[in-house]
Amino acid sequence: MKNIKVIISGLDNAGKTSILTALDKKFDFQKDIIELKPTIRIEYHKTVFLGNTCYFWDMGGQKKYREIYKKKEDLYFSETDLLIYVIDIQDKERFEESLNYLNSILAFFIKNNMDVPIIISFHKYDPELKGYPELNENIIELREYIIEKYPSFQILHQQTSIYDIISIIQLISYGLSIFDNKFFELSLLLEKYLIEFNCSSLIIFDKNGIIITEYYKDEINPNLYVQLIELIKEHLFLLKRIQEEDYKEDYNFTSMENNMLSYLHRLEFKKEIFFVSVQIKEELKDMLLERFSDFLVELTNIIESLLS
Ligand SMILES: Nc1nc2c(ncn2[C@@H]2O[C@H](COP(=O)(O)OP(=O)(O)OP(=O)(O)O)[C@@H](O)[C@H]2O)c(=O)[nH]1
Numbered sequence: 001m002k003n004i005k006v007i008i009s010g011l012d013n014a015g016k017t018s019i020l021t022a023l024d025k026k027f028d029f030q031k032d033i034i035e036l037k038p039t040i041r042i043e044y045h046k047t048v049f050l051g052n053t054c055y056f057w058d059m060g061g062q063k064k065y066r067e068i069y070k071k072k073e074d075l076y077f078s079e080t081d082l083l084i085y086v087i088d089i090q091d092k093e094r095f096e097e098s099l100n101y102l103n104s105i106l107a108f109f110i111k112n113n114m115d116v117p118i119i120i121s122f123h124k125y126d127p128e129l130k131g132y133p134e135l136n137e138n139i140i141e142l143r144e145y146i147i148e149k150y151p152s153f154q155i156l157h158q159q160t161s162i163y164d165i166i167s168i169i170q171l172i173s174y175g176l177s178i179f180d181n182k183f184f185e186l187s188l189l190l191e192k193y194l195i196e197f198n199c200s201s202l203i204i205f206d207k208n209g210i211i212i213t214e215y216y217k218d219e220i221n222p223n224l225y226v227q228l229i230e231l232i233k234e235h236l237f238l239l240k241r242i243q244e245e246d247y248k249e250d251y252n253f254t255s256m257e258n259n260m261l262s263y264l265h266r267l268e269f270k271k272e273i274f275f276v277s278v279q280i281k282e283e284l285k286d287m288l289l290e291r292f293s294d295f296l297v298e299l300t301n302i303i304e305s306l307l308s
């Protein structure tokens with residue numbers, strides 16, 4: 001069992017606390033305060049993911065705080081396992097300031113030979129803004145700049161908005177999944193069974209609704225995608241109910257539009273609970289059920305090695 005320290009940084013008003021609040025509401029993250037001497041109170045949010053306890057440090061981004069962190073860098077930034085850096089992509093005027101702040105954090109990591117994986121959250125990418133070319137160009141530019149400037153870091157990125165809860169879940173899930181290369185094996189397994197079941201999507205959640213791994217059909221059309229998002233939302237909702245009501249059913253089929261079915265399967269393993277979520281055409285249901293136990297055997301093998 002490991003403790004994972006995740007720093008969430010970015011300028012004031014970037015949306016860090018909002019991101020964590022969205023997660024708290026949806027899942028059972030526990031909120032707490034760490035008293036850090038001398039003056040600052042850092043709020044941290046905690047969850048357990050695959051047997052590891054993850055602490056998310058919400059680092060207030062106002063200038064006066066940034067100056068304090070700078071003075072006591074060791075206290076705040078040492079032993080960081082993952083940096084999530086949030087940039088408000090609607091606030092072009094402050095891109096430069098934000099990149100400077102990112103630079104000062106990475107300078108600390110470089111100075112101390114810390115090989116910290118980084119996820120950049122291009123935040124406030126609200127659903128209604130997705131079609132704006134200027135916004136998308138800004139993101140590409142920022143991304144290229146960052147990747148070019150810091151070739152020695154492993155940098156992932158994700159567009160996020162608090163109005164798109166899936167994007168927030170993906171942000172956290174990608175972040176946590178880079179700690180173990182067995183996730184790669186899981187991804188291959190999902191790819192294999194996606195083809196075998198001929199389904200549209202295959203997703204594994206932990207009991208808090210954090211995505212452990214996911215796989216989608218390549219040629220997913222926009223209609224299907226909207227349905228898929230609805231399905232994930234519904235499954236997260238169901239997950240929450242299952243937790244609250246101590247629901248014991250092992251699976252649940254729900255009919256969706258266009259002869260599609262959503263299937264949620266509960267898997268209990270070494271006292272940990274996982275969920276497999278599948279979106280599939282109705283006529284393929286029997287075939288799915290026939291082959292599902294083989295899939296579960298292979299899945300359990302990998303999860304076992306992840307938990308050990
Ligand atoms: N449009 C939009 N607004 C957002 C989003 N996320 C956060 N906001 C807004 O941005 C403002 C700042 O959000 P906070 O979460 O307080 O920002 P913060 O990064 O924690 O700021 P500091 O604590 O000062 O560092 C609030 O008014 C939020 O409602 C988003 O995805 N889209």
Ligand SMILES: [Mg+2]
Binds near residue numbers: 058060
């Ligand atoms: Mg905040």
